[in-house]
Amino acid sequence: MTLLPMTIRELLDEGLKHECDGYGRHHVCVRIAAIADLPSRFGSFQVVAFYNNRDDKEHAAFVHGDVVDAENVPVRLHSECLTGDVIGSLRCDCRDQLESALQKIGQMDKGIVLYMRQEGRGIGLINKIRAYGLQDYGFDTVEANVALGFRDDEREYSVAAHMLDSLRVKSVHLMTNNPRKVAELTKHGIVVTERIPHIIPPNRYNRFYLETKAVKSGHLIDFNEKEHLLEQDDRPIVEGMSEDQVAALENV
Ligand SMILES: [Zn+2]
Ligand SMILES: [Zn+2]
Numbered sequence: 001m002t003l004l005p006m007t008i009r010e011l012l013d014e015g016l017k018h019e020c021d022g023y024g025r026h027h028v029c030v031r032i033a034a035i036a037d038l039p040s041r042f043g044s045f046q047v048v049a050f051y052n053n054r055d056d057k058e059h060a061a062f063v064h065g066d067v068v069d070a071e072n073v074p075v076r077l078h079s080e081c082l083t084g085d086v087i088g089s090l091r092c093d094c095r096d097q098l099e100s101a102l103q104k105i106g107q108m109d110k111g112i113v114l115y116m117r118q119e120g121r122g123i124g125l126i127n128k129i130r131a132y133g134l135q136d137y138g139f140d141t142v143e144a145n146v147a148l149g150f151r152d153d154e155r156e157y158s159v160a161a162h163m164l165d166s167l168r169v170k171s172v173h174l175m176t177n178n179p180r181k182v183a184e185l186t187k188h189g190i191v192v193t194e195r196i197p198h199i200i201p202p203n204r205y206n207r208f209y210l211e212t213k214a215v216k217s218g219h220l221i222d223f224n225e226k227e228h229l230l231e232q233d234d235r236p237i238v239e240g241m242s243e244d245q246v247a248a249l250e251n252v
Pocket of ligand 2: 081083084085091092093094095231232
């Protein structure tokens with residue numbers, strides 16, 4: 001069951017007319033701008049493209065099944081990572097996280113992956129690559145941190161909350177290991193009835209994650225003792241992690 005043409009028309013009409021006071025400190029308002037079918041290797045999805053009044057970022061929702069007016073819809077929030085998601089970079093595990101979420105949701109009755117166009121945690125590609133570059137040249141991560149460190153949390157959650165609201169989702173099961181994310185969405189009016197742990201199977205690409213010495217203050221350390229900065233604010237639990245590692249994730 002997917003969104004029916006009638007429902008799509010309704011959502012698009014609502015998108016055209018929609019106006020509100022905006023979510024969060026910056027009064028972010030988003031509107032549904034376009035919807036289309038999107039068969040994928042992870043199952044059948046529909047893609048919903050959103051306009052927002054704050055910047056030129058075009059966020060998207062990948063919708064599986066009929067989520068409109070539905071309760072307890074499984075939802076995963078993913079932040080764009082060009083190098084990981086598209087190119088398969090091993091400097092991060094964004095692609096593993098994304099694929100795992102799409103795969104799981106693609107097999108469920110219904111669910112949504114919100115794809116937030118906030119590269120490098122909102123600082124943009126250039127700054128992200130700058131930080132990578134600094135790390136390559138052996139800079140300590142302080143400087144890299146300065147480049148990657150700031151981030152507009154409120155925007156992420158207010159936009160995501162509004163997107164879910166625009167899709168008329170009544171309540172969600174949030175696929176996350178991060179209780180803070182549940183709290184943030186709740187603050188913006190989303191009813192989170194359950195948290196589904198995001199557990200992904202190990203493979204050769206995310207092994208580095210397992211073999212990190214520790215998950216310390218939200219940073220990962222790779223085989224070469226180099227610190228990697230996180231791009232997703234929500235770490236997956238990779239099967240095989242110790243209880244301590246899992247516990248550390250929840251406090252990120
Ligand atoms: Zn609005
Ligand atoms: Zn990444």
